[in-house]
Amino acid sequence: MLGSRNLWLSILALLLWNAPLAAQSRQAPPGMFKDLDDEILGDALVIHGKQLFIDDYLIGDLQGVQKKLNQPTKHPRNPVLIQDQPWEETGPGFGTVIFDKDGGLFKLWYEVQSQTKGPAKTGIPRLCYATSKDGIAWQKPLIDVKRGTNFVSPPRIRHFMIVGLFKDDHERDSERRYKMHYVCSPDGSEEGSINLPQYMRSLRTSVGWSPDGIHWTAASETPQIPFSDSPSCPFWDTKINRYVSYLRYGPPNTRKVTRIESEDFIHWSPKVTVIRPGNLDGPLATQFYQTSMFPYEGHYIGLITRVCPEILAVLSFCGVAS
Numbered sequence: 001m002l003g004s005r006n007l008w009l010s011i012l013a014l015l016l017w018n019a020p021l022a023a024q025s026r027q028a029p030p031g032m033f034k035d036l037d038d039e040i041l042g043d044a045l046v047i048h049g050k051q052l053f054i055d056d057y058l059i060g061d062l063q064g065v066q067k068k069l070n071q072p073t074k075h076p077r078n079p080v081l082i083q084d085q086p087w088e089e090t091g092p093g094f095g096t097v098i099f100d101k102d103g104g105l106f107k108l109w110y111e112v113q114s115q116t117k118g119p120a121k122t123g124i125p126r127l128c129y130a131t132s133k134d135g136i137a138w139q140k141p142l143i144d145v146k147r148g149t150n151f152v153s154p155p156r157i158r159h160f161m162i163v164g165l166f167k168d169d170h171e172r173d174s175e176r177r178y179k180m181h182y183v184c185s186p187d188g189s190e191e192g193s194i195n196l197p198q199y200m201r202s203l204r205t206s207v208g209w210s211p212d213g214i215h216w217t218a219a220s221e222t223p224q225i226p227f228s229d230s231p232s233c234p235f236w237d238t239k240i241n242r243y244v245s246y247l248r249y250g251p252p253n254t255r256k257v258t259r260i261e262s263e264d265f266i267h268w269s270p271k272v273t274v275i276r277p278g279n280l281d282g283p284l285a286t287q288f289y290q291t292s293m294f295p296y297e298g299h300y301i302g303l304i305t306r307v308c309p310e311i312l313a314v315l316s317f318c319g320v321a322s
Contacts (some may be wrong), residue, residue: 050297081110081130081138087149088112092128094231096165097135106132107213109152109163125161127152129214143214155208155218159185164232164245167213176209179265180216181225181232181245203227205247207265225260225268230290230305234265237295246293246302249273255287255307275304 051058053067081092091112099106108130128150132138144151154160165180184206205225210216225247232247242261249256249271257275262268277286286308293302 052297052299054299054301075136077136080136081108083112085140085149087126087147087151088128094162096163096231098165098167099135100167104133106135108132108138109165109213111161111163127154127160127163152213153215155180155182155184155206155216157184157206157218159183159203162229162231164234164247165213166235168236170236170238175211178210178213178216179234179243180208180210181205181234181247182208183227183229184218203229205232209265219266221266223266223268226271231292233291233293235294239295246274246291247271248290255289257288257291257302257304275302 053059081095083089083091089112092110093112095108095110097106097108110128110130112126112128113124126149128140129143129152130138130140130150140150142148142150144153160182162183163180164182165178168177168179171177171179182205183203185203204223205228206218206223207225208216208218228247228249230248232245234243234245236242237244240261242263243265245260245262245268246257247260249258256273256277258271259274260268260271275288275291277288286306289305289307291302291304293300295301
């Protein structure tokens with residue numbers, strides 16, 4: 001009996017000695033909840049990377065705290081990009097900004113127009129290029145030596161305008177490092193005409209690419225992406241391993257936000273509407289003209305431009321619209 005009792009006491013002592021080690025191994029490592037094992041987590045969600053908590057999707061309960069959206073403030077040096085060159089008769093407008101980590105520079109492509117004569121009073125869109133080290137002070141490097149401007153060399157296609165582009169680090173072909181969506185009319189049928197139905201039938205969104213963001217080539221196969229007269233927002237989506245782009249719905253000339261996908265940046269899926277006016281938008285007849293979408297830390301974040309025809313009608317009636 002004594003030997004049996006000593007055996008059980010020895011086993012109990014061994015278990016008690018190992019208990020702190022087992023408990024310690026099951027504690028959360030400092031700041032690394034993702035390293036907990038499934039048994040401790042139970043039904044909890046394992047999270048990797050940064051979490052923005054911009055919605056309640058990952059929040060189980062809030063007690064004694066509240067979420068607050070801080071009001072953004074404009075930089076005191078605004079506007080940071082202005083018309084300061086003789087060829088910038090209108091604009092700058094329809095811009096795309098990226099940060100190129102390889103060169104440590106912010107890069108900006110923006111559109112200006114040179115006015116032309118004629119009853120339609122249309123302009124010739126030009127795509128310009130600027131760079132900045134801090135996103136505040138911008139330089140407009142001399143690119144088009146012949147004209148003495150910062151014009152990039154656009155795709156050779158009729159009525160090229162309204163660009164959305166990005167640097168594709170996923171692309172293996174260095175000649176296609178930069179990719180672009182742009183509005184065009186390959187048959188040129190809208191030029192010199194203000195006939196809106198014909199204008200809407202002829203315009204479409206097409207694609208191009210460039211090795212350096214300066215010299216652009218149009219795809220030999222013009223994609224049949226339906227009309228969108230505002231900048232699109234293409235990017236490579238690492239979640240689904242596909243190209244994604246957000247652009248305006250149409251035709252007809254309806255202001256909604258749609259989404260398309262592609263495996264090769266040439267052949268695109270049909271448009272799927274992802275943002276449309278709701279009940280809260282009714283009083284002002286709010287419409288969504290364009291959006292800038294981008295993936296960030298597991299979320300898709302968008303900045304949306306709204307158009308409120310009811311307000312515009314009132315302003316026009318008061319004589320202050322332009």
